[in-house]
Amino acid sequence: MPVDNPPATPSAASAARPSPSGRPKFYLTNEFGLLVLIIGFALLFSLFSKNFLSPFNMFALGRVAAVNAMVGFAMMVVIVTGGLNLAVGAIGVCGAMFCGWLLEQVGVPWPIAIVLALAFGAALGWINGFAVVKSGLHSFIITLATMSIFFGAMVFLTRAESFRGLPPVFSAFGTARFFGMLSPLLIVAAVVGLLLSIMYRYTVVGREMLAAGAKPEAAAFSGVPVGRVFIYCHMLSGSLAALTAMLVMARNGAAIPSMAGQLGQDWLLPAFLGPVLGGTLLAGGRASPLGTFLGAILVTMLTNGLLLLRVGEFWVQACLGLLLLLAVLIDKARRSYLAHLRVA
Amino acid sequence: MSFSRKLTLAAAAAMLTLGTAYASDTQVALVPGGPHPYFAAWEQAGKDAAKDFGLAAADYKVPQKWELSQQNELLESLLTQGYNAFLIFPGDPVGSVSTATELTSAGAPVIALAGCLKDPSPAAFCLGTDTGNSAYIGTQHLIKAMGDGKKRIAHFTGFLVDPNTQLRIDAVEKAAKEGGAEVVQVIADIDAPEPAEEKINAYLAAHAGEVDGIITTAWVPAVVASNALRKIGDKRIKMVGIDHDEVVLKAIKDGYVDGTMLQNPYGQGYIGSFAADKLRTGCKVKADAPFKSNALTTKFIDSGTVFVDAAEVDTYVTAMQGITKDLFATFQATYLDCP
Numbered sequence: 001m002p003v004d005n006p007p008a009t010p011s012a013a014s015a016a017r018p019s020p021s022g023r024p025k026f027y028l029t030n031e032f033g034l035l036v037l038i039i040g041f042a043l044l045f046s047l048f049s050k051n052f053l054s055p056f057n058m059f060a061l062g063r064v065a066a067v068n069a070m071v072g073f074a075m076m077v078v079i080v081t082g083g084l085n086l087a088v089g090a091i092g093v094c095g096a097m098f099c100g101w102l103l104e105q106v107g108v109p110w111p112i113a114i115v116l117a118l119a120f121g122a123a124l125g126w127i128n129g130f131a132v133v134k135s136g137l138h139s140f141i142i143t144l145a146t147m148s149i150f151f152g153a154m155v156f157l158t159r160a161e162s163f164r165g166l167p168p169v170f171s172a173f174g175t176a177r178f179f180g181m182l183s184p185l186l187i188v189a190a191v192v193g194l195l196l197s198i199m200y201r202y203t204v205v206g207r208e209m210l211a212a213g214a215k216p217e218a219a220a221f222s223g224v225p226v227g228r229v230f231i232y233c234h235m236l237s238g239s240l241a242a243l244t245a246m247l248v249m250a251r252n253g254a255a256i257p258s259m260a261g262q263l264g265q266d267w268l269l270p271a272f273l274g275p276v277l278g279g280t281l282l283a284g285g286r287a288s289p290l291g292t293f294l295g296a297i298l299v300t301m302l303t304n305g306l307l308l309l310r311v312g313e314f315w316v317q318a319c320l321g322l323l324l325l326l327a328v329l330i331d332k333a334r335r336s337y338l339a340h341l342r343v344a
Numbered sequence: 345m346s347f348s349r350k351l352t353l354a355a356a357a358a359m360l361t362l363g364t365a366y367a368s369d370t371q372v373a374l375v376p377g378g379p380h381p382y383f384a385a386w387e388q389a390g391k392d393a394a395k396d397f398g399l400a401a402a403d404y405k406v407p408q409k410w411e412l413s414q415q416n417e418l419l420e421s422l423l424t425q426g427y428n429a430f431l432i433f434p435g436d437p438v439g440s441v442s443t444a445t446e447l448t449s450a451g452a453p454v455i456a457l458a459g460c461l462k463d464p465s466p467a468a469f470c471l472g473t474d475t476g477n478s479a480y481i482g483t484q485h486l487i488k489a490m491g492d493g494k495k496r497i498a499h500f501t502g503f504l505v506d507p508n509t510q511l512r513i514d515a516v517e518k519a520a521k522e523g524g525a526e527v528v529q530v531i532a533d534i535d536a537p538e539p540a541e542e543k544i545n546a547y548l549a550a551h552a553g554e555v556d557g558i559i560t561t562a563w564v565p566a567v568v569a570s571n572a573l574r575k576i577g578d579k580r581i582k583m584v585g586i587d588h589d590e591v592v593l594k595a596i597k598d599g600y601v602d603g604t605m606l607q608n609p610y611g612q613g614y615i616g617s618f619a620a621d622k623l624r625t626g627c628k629v630k631a632d633a634p635f636k637s638n639a640l641t642t643k644f645i646d647s648g649t650v651f652v653d654a655a656e657v658d659t660y661v662t663a664m665q666g667i668t669k670d671l672f673a674t675f676q677a678t679y680l681d682c683p
Contacts, residue, residue: 051424056450060420064413160504162438164462171442248413252439258412259439262503262533266411307421317408 030279033334034294038301041323045305052308055181061304063174066185067247069296071267072274073192074240076292079275081213081233082284083139087128087147088241088271089264093257094154095121095242100163100255110167114246118239124150125238129231139234151263164254174250185247189296192240193289200287209233214285241267273299277328299324370621372402373427374457374613375419377435378410380535382563382587382609383458386431389613401427402617412436416443423450429620431457431613432467437640441465453623457616458609458647459508460640468629469643469679471616473607476638478586478649479512479561482605483519485651486584489602490557495525498555500544500569502535502562511639512561528555531565540568548572558583566604570595584651588660596657603653606660611668612647615675627682634678645679647671 026032045052071088078085085091099117102108108116124146131142176184199206211219212229220226244267249255260267276282277298278291302323306316374390376383383406390402405422407414412435419430420443430447434440434456441461444454448466460470487495499516502509509532520527531547534540544565548555558573558581560566566585570592573583585592585604595601623629629643636644648667652660676682 050426054424057420057424060417060424064417067413155504160510162436162462164438164441174442175446251416251442252412252436253442254438256412256436256439258436261411266409266413303417304421307418308424310425 027338031288031291031294033330034277034291034298036334037330038294038298041298041301041305045301045308049305049308052305055177057304057308058181059177059183061300062181062186063183063251064304065297065300066183066189067244067251068270068300069189069274069293070192070240070244070247071271072278072292072296073189073196073289074237074244075271076275076278076280076287076289077196077209077233077240078139078237079280079282080209080284080287081139081230082216082282083132083230083233084143085125085128085139085234085237085241085271086143086268087124087150087264088143088237089260089267090147090150090154091121091124091238091264092241092245092248092267093260093264094124094150095238096245096249096255096259097154097158097163097257099242099246099249100166101158103167104163104165110169117246118242121238121240121242121245122235123238125235125241126231128238129234132234133227133230147263147265155257158257160257162254162256164256166249166254170250171253174247174253185251188243188247189293192243193293196287196289200289205229205232210285210287270296270299273324277324368398368621368625369400370429370624371400371427372429372431372617372620373419373422374402374404374431374617375415375422376406376433377412377415377459378407380410380563381589382607383433385609386457386613389610390617393614393617397618397621399617399621402613403427404613407435410435412439415440419443419447423447423452428452429624430454431616431620433458434461437462453620455616455620455623456641457612458607460638460644462640463642465641467641467643468619468623469633469635469645470638470641471612471619471645471647473649474636474638474644474646475508475561476511476515477646478605478607479515479559480519481649481651482561482584482586482603483516483525483559484523485603485653486557486559486582487519487523487525489582489584490525494556495520495523496528496555497525497557497559498529498531498547498551499527500534500540500558500560500562500565501530501532502565504532509562516559516561525557534568535562535564537564537568540564544568544572548576552576552578552581555581557581560585563587563589567591570601573600574598588664593657593660596652596654599654603651606650606652606664608647608649608664608667610664611671614668615647615672618672619675619680622676622680622682627676627680630679630681633680645671 051057074088075085095117098120099113102113102116128143128146132139173184208224208229212224212226216226248259274292274296277295279288302320306319311319374386387404390404394402407418415435429452444461445466447454454467456467456470458472461467497520501512513530517527531543534543558569560569566587567589570585574595579599583601585601588606592601592604636646638644650663
């Protein structure tokens with residue numbers, strides 16, 4: 001669900017002209033364009049690759065897309081402020097390792113361990129937010145530093161050892177299939193996206209986040225506690241990163257230090273792709289959980305389809321980039337065409 | 345046509361029929377954790393195995409990056425494409441168990457290759473280098489090369505998140521202690537060109553005079569340290585490397601490096617492909633197979649390691665082939681129960 005903010009260009013303004021209900025018509029939105037592209041590529045891959053629509057592939061694709069979407073959400077909630085969270089992977093891994101430690105070493109029941117791990121993620125997010133607000137530095141710098149600090153401390157404390165004594169419920173959740181093809185991880189990501197949409201549209205704190213991100217000075221004049229709101233955004237990002245890590249834990253059946261790569265950097269690309277493709281403005285002030293979700297699905301599907309087409313492994317990245325560029329250009333052409341039709 | 349000629353023809357026809365019947369539908373995927381020169385030998389090993397054992401395929405498939413998630417995605421897509429046997433260098437010894445379980449659940453045998461999965465895992469066994477033993481033997485050779493006098497060793501090794509790294513650090517420490525040497529510096533997390541160049545060169549620039557020997561237990565640090573010693577031009581510092589990169593081999597020939605600990609990636613890929621096909625076509629792992637143990641698994645088979653110095657550097661391929669030949673000659677009888 002897109003959360004509205006005035007579009008920047010005249011054509012986009014025309015394209016996103018509100019319907020009588022006050023919202024842009026869905027077929028004019030970025031999200032609709034992504035949906036069309038997803039359907040189009042799904043048809044293409046099902047025609048030209050073997051077993052693309054097989055239940056196992058749909059299940060595997062959904063599971064990867066779920067993680068990509070969740071990482072995208074964790075980044076999106078900070079991009080809303082006009083900032084970035086490069087520590088999203090490091091926080092996620094720290095949250096997972098904390099959860100693994102609670103489960104394996106302390107013996108905490110799994111529901112409580114999950115809640116505490118989410119709170120731990122929020123606490124690390126608070127450190128980021130507090131440092132950004134108090135120092136006045138861009139979150140890029142702060143989170144670049146905390147990425148190393150969080151990850152380094154985690155490796156030091158755990159000696160890079162994994163926690164694999166997780167309750168069976170984790171693995172069962174990660175490998176469960178509904179109707180033979182739907183991963184519960186994808187359902188979690190969809191629910192989180194829905195909750196974020198509701199937060200931004202219907203809650204005071206959500207609207208304050210958008211307002212503070214769009215024009216901090218104006219928001220401050222109108223009584224929004226901008227600094228506090230920015231900290232909330234980072235805390236939310238930390239919690240979402242930790243939740244993402246819980247999903248990866250369920251998928252891997254263990255909490256492992258390398259689950260998001262060195263310094264958690266493996267999550268950075270999907271963290272940006274989902275929100276940016278989904279229409280979240282890097283300048284802040286606009287969030288699109290639905291767009292982020294669809295963007296993650298598109299990217300995951302492109303990767304999956306290219307692998308099934310047996311495009312050489314080392315060409316996948318280049319082809320992925322080309323297809324993404326093509327997708328964005330097609331969507332831009334679609335919006336320009338629709339805008340032209342409405343103006344003409 | 346004489347009887348004997350008829351018999352010969354009949355036998356030839358029967359052989360042909362049997363050969364056709366034997367042609368396996370096994371499609372093996374050899375999947376490393378990511379791009380790394382160590383695994384390059386797997387490609388030819390797979391091709392040779394497919395040809396020699398009549399496999400439908402034995403293809404080398406590399407994830408684009410060293411990411412567990414990318415390896416998992418690649419493995420899932422390979423299963424979807426019809427590959428039905430997997431030789432995997434685990435992206436993570438623990439994190440890859442879940443994917444391996446899914447592959448074996450789909451009827452595809454999994455063998456951990458070059459690196460092990462942590463027990464319990466569905467891998468039939470792990471075929472790889474005994475990394476701790478390799479580091480231990482390498483350090484012993486280094487201490488011998490240093491001769492009398494001070495024996496201060498610097499150890500350059502791989503990523504900290506790789507559990508093999510700690511095994512190597514411990515093994516070097518143990519050998520040093522036994523040989524009256526001192527490990528004055530361990531630099532880890534450098535099995536990639538950029539960090540290896542930065543950290544090794546900086547360390548040697550500042551502390552070359554305080555070090556008498558260098559042991560490297562990962563491919564990239566071995567290459568970078570060999571180059572660094574060549575640049576310094578001082579052959580006082582002794583060094584033992586690892587693997588068979590051309591840079592290291594040339595440095596051995598030129599006297600800048602004293603030797604290298606060879607591993608056996610070709611043999612891993614070749615014998616692994618053979619074993620994967622056997623497991624797919626009815627063979628079982630022997631209950632009383634003489635597996636070794638390491639920190640990760642109790643079903644470990646050492647694919648062999650050998651020290652090569654200047655005297656043997658030109659014939660190192662023969663040394664590697666010898667290891668493979670010896671292991672393969674007794675492999676089926678030793679580890680498999682076939683109907």
